[in-house]
Amino acid sequence: MKRVVPVLIAVLIGLFVLAGYVLQSLLAPVLIMFLNWGVLLVGVALLVGMGHLLVFHFSRLINDQEKPFYSLIVLSAFTLTLVGGLVLSLQDVFFRNLVLNILIPIEAGLLAILAITLVYMSLYLIRTRGWTVMSVSFLVSAIISLLLNLGYVPTQPGTRIGELVAFLRRLPIVGVRGILLGIALGGLLVGLRVILAIDRPYGDEP
Amino acid sequence: MNLSEIVWGLIGFLLTVMVLSYLIGDNLFFRLAGYLFVGVMAGFLSVVIIRQILWPYLLIPLVHGSWLERLWALIPLGLVILLVLGQFKRFTGFSRYPLAFLGGVAAALAIGGAVFGTIMPQTQAVIEIFDPVVWYAVPGRTWLRIIDAVVMLLGTIGTLSYFHFGRQWRAHSNIKAEERPFILETLSGVGQVFIGIALGAVFAGLFSSALVALIDRILSIGQFILLVVGAS
Numbered sequence: 001m002k003r004v005v006p007v008l009i010a011v012l013i014g015l016f017v018l019a020g021y022v023l024q025s026l027l028a029p030v031l032i033m034f035l036n037w038g039v040l041l042v043g044v045a046l047l048v049g050m051g052h053l054l055v056f057h058f059s060r061l062i063n064d065q066e067k068p069f070y071s072l073i074v075l076s077a078f079t080l081t082l083v084g085g086l087v088l089s090l091q092d093v094f095f096r097n098l099v100l101n102i103l104i105p106i107e108a109g110l111l112a113i114l115a116i117t118l119v120y121m122s123l124y125l126i127r128t129r130g131w132t133v134m135s136v137s138f139l140v141s142a143i144i145s146l147l148l149n150l151g152y153v154p155t156q157p158g159t160r161i162g163e164l165v166a167f168l169r170r171l172p173i174v175g176v177r178g179i180l181l182g183i184a185l186g187g188l189l190v191g192l193r194v195i196l197a198i199d200r201p202y203g204d205e206p
Numbered sequence: 207m208n209l210s211e212i213v214w215g216l217i218g219f220l221l222t223v224m225v226l227s228y229l230i231g232d233n234l235f236f237r238l239a240g241y242l243f244v245g246v247m248a249g250f251l252s253v254v255i256i257r258q259i260l261w262p263y264l265l266i267p268l269v270h271g272s273w274l275e276r277l278w279a280l281i282p283l284g285l286v287i288l289l290v291l292g293q294f295k296r297f298t299g300f301s302r303y304p305l306a307f308l309g310g311v312a313a314a315l316a317i318g319g320a321v322f323g324t325i326m327p328q329t330q331a332v333i334e335i336f337d338p339v340v341w342y343a344v345p346g347r348t349w350l351r352i353i354d355a356v357v358m359l360l361g362t363i364g365t366l367s368y369f370h371f372g373r374q375w376r377a378h379s380n381i382k383a384e385e386r387p388f389i390l391e392t393l394s395g396v397g398q399v400f401i402g403i404a405l406g407a408v409f410a411g412l413f414s415s416a417l418v419a420l421i422d423r424i425l426s427i428g429q430f431i432l433l434v435v436g437a438s
Binding site for chain 2: 010016017044075080084163190
């Protein structure tokens with residue numbers, strides 16, 4: 001019974017939501033309710049994840065394990081932001097300043113570091129993998145895309161250069177389309193396996 | 207420039223310098239900024255989840271809803287309680303039920319999204335470029351549009367073939383296990399070129415964004431120094 005109930009829940013809910021794609025007008029109210037419950041559960045799962053993070057840092061602080069100072073920073077930053085966000089509102093000027101003036105400089109700084117890391121890694125890729133078909137096409141495409149992004153190449157439609165530039169801009173879409181189709185086929189297969197109870201990501205292997 | 211602007215500017219300046227200090231190697235300041243980021247981000251996400259999800263979807267129907275709404279809200283409340291209880295060793299099995307619910311919803315959404323959101327529109331886009339009406343819509347250079355369509359089709363099939371790792375099973379075959387059929391091997395070679403081109407374009411976009419962020423950070427540091435020097 002313990003094993004059958006979760007399978008039944010997953011299969012029935014999955015089939016119901018799938019049926020909602022076809023019978024939208026008929027099932028809409030219940031479907032929206034199920035989706036809201038799903039969003040709620042994802043939110044709570046994220047909170048549970050935060051809880052695990054806090055427990056980890058708290059135990060590191062209490063047990064005086066390696067570098068407890070960093071854990072103290074995580075815990076105090078978390079507490080300050082949580083209390084600030086609950087006491088004030090999300091739109092409050094002070095709270096927005098507190099969050100944005102910490103998050104945005106760090107995020108933008110990390111992105112800035114990425115620029116240098118990307119250049120290094122692209123050269124590293126050629127050094128380790130050598131000149132293969134993929135590495136050459138990758139490098140040529142990256143250089144051409146960067147040149148086109150500069151905006152100095154004339155792209156008037158109707159001219160030969162304009163058509164060539166349009167063609168070069170369309171080329172990456174082909175690969176992306178193939179990759180997207182591959183991901184979608186993979187997602188479709190995984191979804192079907194869960195609904196048919198072949199895979200049970202919620203526990204209990206069949 | 208008021209005091210608040212100076213304080214927030216100083217915080218932004220210090221944090222930027224701390225993060226960029228990673229360029230000279232992993233150090234204490236970079237780690238400090240990293241841990242601060244984790245703490246603030248976790249706190250901010252928790253606030254958003256509590257205020258935008260828990261409050262409207264669970265607490266408002268339970269506290270302010272009609273009797274019927276309260277009755278319906280008991281189901282997600284039960285699922286939430288089971289999910290939380292499942293985190294304790296003694297009640298690990300309890301989280302199966304909310305996770306099964308989530309698994310069912312996610313699987314159905316994945317199937318719907320894949321079929322209606324990607325497979326159908328992308329296949330349609332590949333088919334549409336073979337429409338003769340499109341070929342002859344603008345006079346002249348029709349052959350160029352035909353070649354363009356063929357390249358698009360070959361590229362898409364080639365990319366898909368590159369990710370094909372299946373083998374035909376033959377009990378008494380001399381074909382080595384690692385060999386793929388010739389046609390698949392050829393198409394996957396074509397696919398490699400297109401995957402390289404796609405990843406190169408993605409790399410260029412990402413690099414441009416990262417470069418803009420680097421310039422923005424350097425500018426913000428310069429602006430802050432200029433403001434402080436100007437104010438004094």
